[in-house]
Amino acid sequence: MRFSSMKKLLLAFIVVFPLFAVAQRITPEEYIQTYKDVAMREMREHKIPASITLAQGLLESGAGNSALAREAKNHFGIKCHKGWTGKTYYMDDDEKDECFRKYKNAEESFRDHSEFLCTRSRYASLFDLKITDYKGWARGLKAAGYATNPRYAQLLIDRIELYDLTKYDKIALGLMTDDNQLPEIAEEDELIELAYSPTIRSSFELVDMTKDKRFIYENNGVRFVFAKEGETPEGMAKEFGIKYNKFCEYNCLRHPDEVVFHSGDVVYLARLKNKNWKAKKHIVEQGETIRDIALQYAVKPEKLLKKNNLKKGAKLHKGQKLWLR
Numbered sequence: 001m002r003f004s005s006m007k008k009l010l011l012a013f014i015v016v017f018p019l020f021a022v023a024q025r026i027t028p029e030e031y032i033q034t035y036k037d038v039a040m041r042e043m044r045e046h047k048i049p050a051s052i053t054l055a056q057g058l059l060e061s062g063a064g065n066s067a068l069a070r071e072a073k074n075h076f077g078i079k080c081h082k083g084w085t086g087k088t089y090y091m092d093d094d095e096k097d098e099c100f101r102k103y104k105n106a107e108e109s110f111r112d113h114s115e116f117l118c119t120r121s122r123y124a125s126l127f128d129l130k131i132t133d134y135k136g137w138a139r140g141l142k143a144a145g146y147a148t149n150p151r152y153a154q155l156l157i158d159r160i161e162l163y164d165l166t167k168y169d170k171i172a173l174g175l176m177t178d179d180n181q182l183p184e185i186a187e188e189d190e191l192i193e194l195a196y197s198p199t200i201r202s203s204f205e206l207v208d209m210t211k212d213k214r215f216i217y218e219n220n221g222v223r224f225v226f227a228k229e230g231e232t233p234e235g236m237a238k239e240f241g242i243k244y245n246k247f248c249e250y251n252c253l254r255h256p257d258e259v260v261f262h263s264g265d266v267v268y269l270a271r272l273k274n275k276n277w278k279a280k281k282h283i284v285e286q287g288e289t290i291r292d293i294a295l296q297y298a299v300k301p302e303k304l305l306k307k308n309n310l311k312k313g314a315k316l317h318k319g320q321k322l323w324l325r
Contacts, residue, residue, distance in 0.1 A: 220298035
């Protein structure tokens with residue numbers, strides 16, 4: 001009898017132990033390490049900060065421990081909504097027995113989260129923000145109605161700052177490596193060092209990256225890229241989806257059909273500003289033109305002329321002081 005009782009107890013332990021193993025909770029740190037690469041991949045492909053994706057995953061899924069995450073592989077609390085044709089999972093939420101999307105695996109949930117944000121018009125304004133502006137993204141998600149919790153934005157920001165999630169944005173953008181080291185200097189970074197003074201370089205900020213892994217910077221709040229040798233205005237306008245006449249206007253090109261860019265040339269993707277927000281003045285170097293200076297500081301040439309009481313076609317001389325604002 002004693003042996004039989006011990007045998008039953010042992011069998012019960014064997015049956016129950018796996019259930020304990022399955023029910024073991026995942027820590028936030030383990031969750032981040034598990035899904036950071038997925039979040040960075042989605043950032044590169046869909047332009048959603050990895051820090052935001054990870055913070056939403058942590059919050060919405062309880063770091064992967066919620067019933068919705070475990071049973072439906074749904075890490076972002078996305079409900080079925082009209083048009084969903086995939087599998088479903090029902091549970092109580094704001095209302096009783098609500099329909100949620102069900103996925104094959106967590107990666108499918110991460111991909112659908114990206115597509116959900118990219119294809120819904122109410123989230124469109126988020127993609128006008130800098131990809132490194134995690135606070136703006138968090139507040140924008142709340143304003144667009146992603147969640148009803150009035151503290152939703154702050155809850156995301158708190159997790160991003162607590163777990164230093166912005167480092168995954170930097171890794172995805174190529175600004176640092178996974179072991180927190182600075183990457184080797186890229187060719188275009190060397191071009192910046194050679195072509196620009198420390199004052200101008202300090203105003204550049206890496207803000208995004210195209211699907212083709214082409215870095216997009218900002219100068220005075222205006223987005224730009226560095227041209228590759230032999231590129232043309234027509235080709236670059238087409239690549240970045242900008243109307244040809246607008247592209248030529250942005251880059252002060254009078255005879256664009258005759259222009260061929262050289263490696264390292266700054267090419268703007270948006271309209272230049274009326275003034276520069278960081279630099280107050282510029283000391284003219286030998287041979288510089290109004291266009292040269294305007295493009296250095298992302299200021300419209302006509303505004304630069306007006307601020308300095310100069311007429312169109314005015315000749316500049318070395319050492320001349322030009323006010324930028």
